[in-house]
Amino acid sequence: MESIAKPLFTWCRHFKKSAGCGIYEERPHDCRAFICYWLHVPNLGDAWRPDRAGFVMHIADGGSRLNIEVEPINPQAWKAEPFYSTFKTWAAKGNQRGPMLLVWVGRRCFEITPDADIDRGMVRATSRQLGRTAGVGASVQGSSAGLRARNSPVN
Ligand code: SF4
Numbered sequence: 001m002e003s004i005a006k007p008l009f010t011w012c013r014h015f016k017k018s019a020g021c022g023i024y025e026e027r028p029h030d031c032r033a034f035i036c037y038w039l040h041v042p043n044l045g046d047a048w049r050p051d052r053a054g055f056v057m058h059i060a061d062g063g064s065r066l067n068i069e070v071e072p073i074n075p076q077a078w079k080a081e082p083f084y085s086t087f088k089t090w091a092a093k094g095n096q097r098g099p100m101l102l103v104w105v106g107r108r109c110f111e112i113t114p115d116a117d118i119d120r121g122m123v124r125a126t127s128r129q130l131g132r133t134a135g136v137g138a139s140v141q142g143s144s145a146g147l148r149a150r151n152s153p154v155n
Helices: 029-033 081-093 136-142
Strands: 055-058 065-070 100-105 110-114 117-122
Touching: 081 100, 081 110
Parallel strands: 065 100
Antiparallel strands: 055 065, 100 110, 110 117
């Protein structure tokens, strides 16, 4: 993220453990614009809170993708319950028209489908490949070539 000089896959220097953002009132536009999917789905309980679940979710590409960004320190967090069966339900609902469910563990991507978890490989661009520092949104955009798109949100 250029506005805070944060390279990919590193902690923001403004983040304070147990306190959150150290510059919350003055945080840059990129941070204000980020929409955490957990905050927007009322029936997802506290277990889905990103610091408890071990991943953060966000909609991208105009609703055609749900990105699930997993903490690299716990790369299997998305396979725990109640998450995994819920992802499979969403994948089944969205199979024809809904968003593609993409799990990101660092640069590695897995697509969740009703029948399988497809390893898409190391498809996320590095900061060097992007030619600059970048945040989650930019990295997803930088890695999107070759992945198909769909158009309606998970519900
Ligand atoms: S909101 Fe932005 S500035 Fe604050 S800790 Fe998070 S990434 Fe850093």
